[in-house]
Amino acid sequence: MADADLCGDIVIPDTTGLIRAARDRASELCSLPADWDGPGGSAISPVSAANAVRLVAGVTCPECLPASLSPTSVGNILVDWTWGDDHVEVEVFPDGRLEVLVRVAGLDWEGQLRLEDHDHLGWLGHHVSGVGIERFQIPAATA
């Protein structure tokens, strides 16, 4: 087989596609009725939805998994990257607060970060790109 044919098998994920998918899902969740979680529930905050898309845009990389977006009872958006036991989940608040849970490569961490803090986003992006890193590991050769 010619080298050019092998190159045709290389798939580079479209980062903008991952962000577009997050934006579409956020928009869908934003249109949920106020009682989506039962009587007296909270409508999804458009600011939280916009912040969730900003978060995905800020931490997504070509090798990253797609983010799952879901609504929370208090009207925020929960952004989640899960690969088996590896996961990063972030509840995004309208004021830019991020409540974060990270379980990747031996790290278990839970705490608060800020959307507008570039160092925080850099740290988070590092761990988001580590979710499912086993996809890129080459199996050891057997004897």
Add this chain to the structure above:
Amino acid sequence: MSVADEDVFYRRVRWAKRTTDQRSGQIRPSSDSFRDSTDPPSPMSGLLRSVVLASDRSIDSLVPGDGGDALVEFGVSALRRHGFEVVASPEEDEPAHAHLVGDKEKRSTRRLLADLARWTATTVDET
């Protein structure tokens, strides 16, 4: 009324609150599905399998067919192994009602419950 280790605790969750495990492709309930009630404050509610069956109802009947809900289940013994307690709390219109008692303030605790949960029944809608 004591709850046996062999019993099953069911929890209704909103189908919109779901996430996908990208390794297996499986859809899972999000951690936000497992909060205590706030208005009024009370431990997370659920239903006991033994009482549902004793009242001649099917498990499928626990999920309204409006397309917005799904049902997940936990083994009572598994919940107890992780430090929770299941307490029967029958109500006038729901004799199988029960509470899952235990701190769920930490995100990691709610995530643990999401990982332990197994789907029982779903009624899928578009969101």
